[in-house]
Amino acid sequence: MEKRRIEHLLGGERRICITGHVRPDGDCVGSCLGLRSYLLTLDATLKVDVFLEPAPAPFALLTGFDGIRTYQQEDGEYDLCFVLDAGERGRLGANAACLDHAGRIVCIDHHRTQRSFVPECIVEPEASATCELLFDLMDEEKINLETAECLYLGIAHDTGVFRHSNVTRHTMEAAGVLIGKGVRHSKIVNDTFFSKTYLQNQLLGRALVESIVFCEGQCIVSMVSLKTMEFYRATHEDLEGIVDQLRLTRGVEVAIFISETEFQVYKVSLRSNEKVDVSRVAEYFGGGGHLRAAGCTMTGTFYDVVNNLSEQIAPQLGM
Ligand code: AMP
Numbered sequence: 606m607e608k609r610r611i612e613h614l615l616g617g618e619r620r621i622c623i624t625g626h627v628r629p630d631g632d633c634v635g636s637c638l639g640l641r642s643y644l645l646t647l648d649a650t651l652k653v654d655v656f657l658e659p660a661p662a663p664f665a666l667l668t669g670f671d672g673i674r675t676y677q678q679e680d681g682e683y684d685l686c687f688v689l690d691a692g693e694r695g696r697l698g699a700n701a702a703c704l705d706h707a708g709r710i711v712c713i714d715h716h717r718t719q720r721s722f723v724p725e726c727i728v729e730p731e732a733s734a735t736c737e738l739l740f741d742l743m744d745e746e747k748i749n750l751e752t753a754e755c756l757y758l759g760i761a762h763d764t765g766v767f768r769h770s771n772v773t774r775h776t777m778e779a780a781g782v783l784i785g786k787g788v789r790h791s792k793i794v795n796d797t798f799f800s801k802t803y804l805q806n807q808l809l810g811r812a813l814v815e816s817i818v819f820c821e822g823q824c825i826v827s828m829v830s831l832k833t834m835e836f837y838r839a840t841h842e843d844l845e846g847i848v849d850q851l852r853l854t855r856g857v858e859v860a861i862f863i864s865e866t867e868f869q870v871y872k873v874s875l876r877s878n879e880k881v882d883v884s885r886v887a888e889y890f891g892g893g894g895h896l897r898a899a900g901c902t903m904t905g906t907f908y909d910v911v912n913n914l915s916e917q918i919a920p921q922l923g924m
Pocket residue numbers: 626696848873874875891892893894895898899900901902
């Protein structure tokens with residue numbers, strides 16, 4: 606069987622837009638910019654625009670970062686829209702508007718909770734990252750350095766720099782090919798993943814100090830309130846990575862990090878180590894994600910949220 610390719614998805618469309626989920630992470634930005642770069646390699650005369658919420662500043666080392674913007678009515682019509690790294694329309698925020706101005710929509714994603722919300726969906730839950738799936742859909746020969754750096758960044762971020770259980774032999778082979786293209790792999794992971802601002806480290810420290818364990822030490826939770834966020838003038842970006850540090854607590858199976866986004870409205874991040882399917886927990890509360898990393902939005906007091914989560918997690922821990 607002939608390999609599926611991006612080239613085969615195209616039907617002569619000339620105006621193409623690309624969008625992804627709210628609070629764009631490394632895989633979201635990497636996949637959108639990587640696909641943009643690849644499409645321009647296929648045909649430099651195409652119009653290719655990337656619509657995302659503002660992305661973390663360190664991702665500026667990727668080509669095309671400066672062109673990222675939010676879709677506006679004035680942007681008008683597109684022949685084709687690619688939706689990347691998002692399982693449902695609700696995850697696109699304000700940029701969902703560009704779907705209503707596109708002749709055709711193609712979704713490429715790796716979330717196991719993907720809702721196939723558009724007719725043309727390419728979903729591969731086994732792929733560690735949307736960037737890994739995109740790599741498979743690209744002709745290796747046509748992946749230039751700019752495209753390779755985008756894909757490498759996305760794979761590195763969604764695998765926690767090749768540590769998570771979503772890493773497969775194929776993930777490493779794809780990363781190997783990209784390194785062969787000359788990507789600045791060490792700079793990419795250091796500058797965009799490990800490096801933290803002073804504020805990020807302060808918030809991390811606070812979250813660790815204030816964390817609570819429950820379910821006989823198998824769960825850990827920490828919360829940052831709106832008041833704290835305002836005090837530090839922090840944004841959600843400043844909280845990136847906290848849940849991953851909580852997950853490393855010895856004996857812990859499930860780590861939960863909760864950040865208040867509006868009064869008694871919380872963004873909940875879930876991670877597990879070996880047993881618990883956190884995508885099921887997140888999905889129960891209207892969110893989604895992967896086996897070992899998922900998220901949802903919840904409301905109420907902090908204690909309500911923890912109680913409700915605990916009721917869904919405990920049975921999976923055999924409690
Ligand atoms: P995060 O905890 O924000 O790093 O997200 C972990 C994973 O869960 C990512 O793959 C997200 O795309 C997914 N996710 C996070 N929040 C939501 C949500 N509210 N709805 C659906 N998926 C989510």
